[in-house]
Amino acid sequence: MSAAQPRIRDITPADKAALRRLHARLSDESRYRRFHSAKTELTRGDLKYLTEIDGHDHVALVAEDPARPGELLGVVRAVRSGAGSREAEIAIVVRDDLQMHGLGAVLVDALRRRVDCEGVGALVAEVQGDNHRALRFFQGQGARQRQGGSGGGVWSLELPVRLP
Template sequence: MDNRAIYTSLKTGKRIYLRPIRPQDGLRLRESIANLSDQSRYYRFFSGMKNVPDSVLDRLLAVDGINHLAWGALDLAEHDLPAIGVVRVIRDPPTGVAELAIATLDAFHNTGLARIL
C-alpha cells in the first residue's frame, strides 16, 4: 500500500489532505459522488446517476498503483474527512494509452483544487 500523503492549502486557505485512494474509501467516494451537482456528475461519468452502482464503485476502488492510479483530496476541516476531489488515471497496458479523470465537489470549483490534484 502506498503510504504517501500531502498536506496543503487551497487558494482560499482551506487545508486539505491528499493521499492515494484505498479500498476502504467506498463510502467516502459514494457520498462525494452523490454530492456532485447533476452537471458535474454528468461531466465526470456521462450519467446523472446520483446513487453509484456497486459495480462502478468497485471499479473506482480497484486501484493497482500501476495501471490504475487514484488520489483523493480530503477536507481537513471536517471530522469525517470527506472526499472533496479525486484524480485518477487508468492505462490500457497493451496500447499504453491512458485516460485521466478529475472530479471536485462544486463547492470547491475555482479554489485551485483541480490544479493541485
C-alpha cells in the same frame, strides 16, 4: 473546507462510503460531466472499480479535508489505455462548492507526479465539446487537442505528464 491545505493521498477500498457521499453531493451537471451520462448513484460495482485499484495501471488520488478525515473534496484518476502503455485516460471531479478555487490543479499536479513514477508519459482527457470550463482548465494545464479526437462532440486532449 477548512483553511488548511487538503491532504492528497491514494484512494483505498476503505473510501467507498466517502466516495458515495462525495458523488451524492455533486450536482447533476457535475455527475454528467464526470461520467458523460446521468449517473445518479454509484453501484457496488462502480465503487469496487473506483476504489479497488492496482496503483500502477489504474491510479487514483483523493483530496481529503484535513479537518474532517474521511470527507473527500475531489478525486483524480488515470487509467492506462492498455497494459504497459505510456498513455492513460485522466478523469477528475471536484465538489461543486470548491470548483474554480485551484483544487483541480493541485490534484492534476499530484497525479502527474504519481503516474510519472509508474511510467506514464501522457494523460488523455475526453471532454464534452460544450464543457468550456473543463476545456479551459485542461488547456491551462498544458493540454493540446489531439488529431482526430474522439468524435461525437467530445474533444480528446493530451496532457504531458512532465512539464516542459
